[in-house]
Amino acid sequence: MLLALAACGKRDNSSDTERSRDELSQAQSTVSKQTTEVTARANDIEGEKRELARRQQKLIDDEKTLVTQRDQLGSAREILTKARETYASAVRVRLAKLDATLAKLGEDKDVASKDALVGLRARREQLVTKIGAMSGTAEPAWDAYMRDLDTTFDAIEHDAH
Numbered sequence: 096m097l098l099a100l101a102a103c104g105k106r107d108n109s110s111d112t113e114r115s116r117d118e119l120s121q122a123q124s125t126v127s128k129q130t131t132e133v134t135a136r137a138n139d140i141e142g143e144k145r146e147l148a149r150r151q152q153k154l155i156d157d158e159k160t161l162v163t164q165r166d167q168l169g170s171a172r173e174i175l176t177k178a179r180e181t182y183a184s185a186v187r188v189r190l191a192k193l194d195a196t197l198a199k200l201g202e203d204k205d206v207a208s209k210d211a212l213v214g215l216r217a218r219r220e221q222l223v224t225k226i227g228a229m230s231g232t233a234e235p236a237w238d239a240y241m242r243d244l245d246t247t248f249d250a251i252e253h254d255a256h
Contacts, residue, residue, distance in 0.1 A: 190222070193251060196255045200255060222248065225243065
């Protein structure tokens with residue numbers, strides 16, 4: 096009878112564990128999903144940190160290169176200044192030689208020499224004006240300026256001889 100009672104009074108308790116099992120399964124799924132997301136985000140952050148460190152190192156290297164380039168630029172400017180001073184000195188020497196040549200021509204007494212000398216002295220004065228513009232010549236125009244100055248010297252010296 097007990098068995099019969101037990102069999103008749105048997106209640107289905109599976110719903111109690113089934114609901115708990117579903118909740119557990121859902122919680123495990125949520126934890127698994129969030130674990131995956133956290134791991135992925137942590138990996139992204141670590142990657143971003145490595146990229147940031149790489150970019151910071153590149154910036155440090157670029158700044159060092161910039162310092163070196165500025166030093167080289169300073170040295171190059173010093174060399175350029177000295178070269179311009181040397182050129183200016185050479186121009187003064189060349190002008191002095193031209194003046195000596197013109198003075199020697201002035202010693203000639205013939206009319207043709209005196210007429211030529213007047214024209215040469217006028218061209219010399221134009222040359223002196225060009226020489227006076229040397230310090231104000233812009234860097235990009237320097238090569239053209241030197242060619243013009245040398246060509247003018249050459250022409251006057253050729254005609255004087």
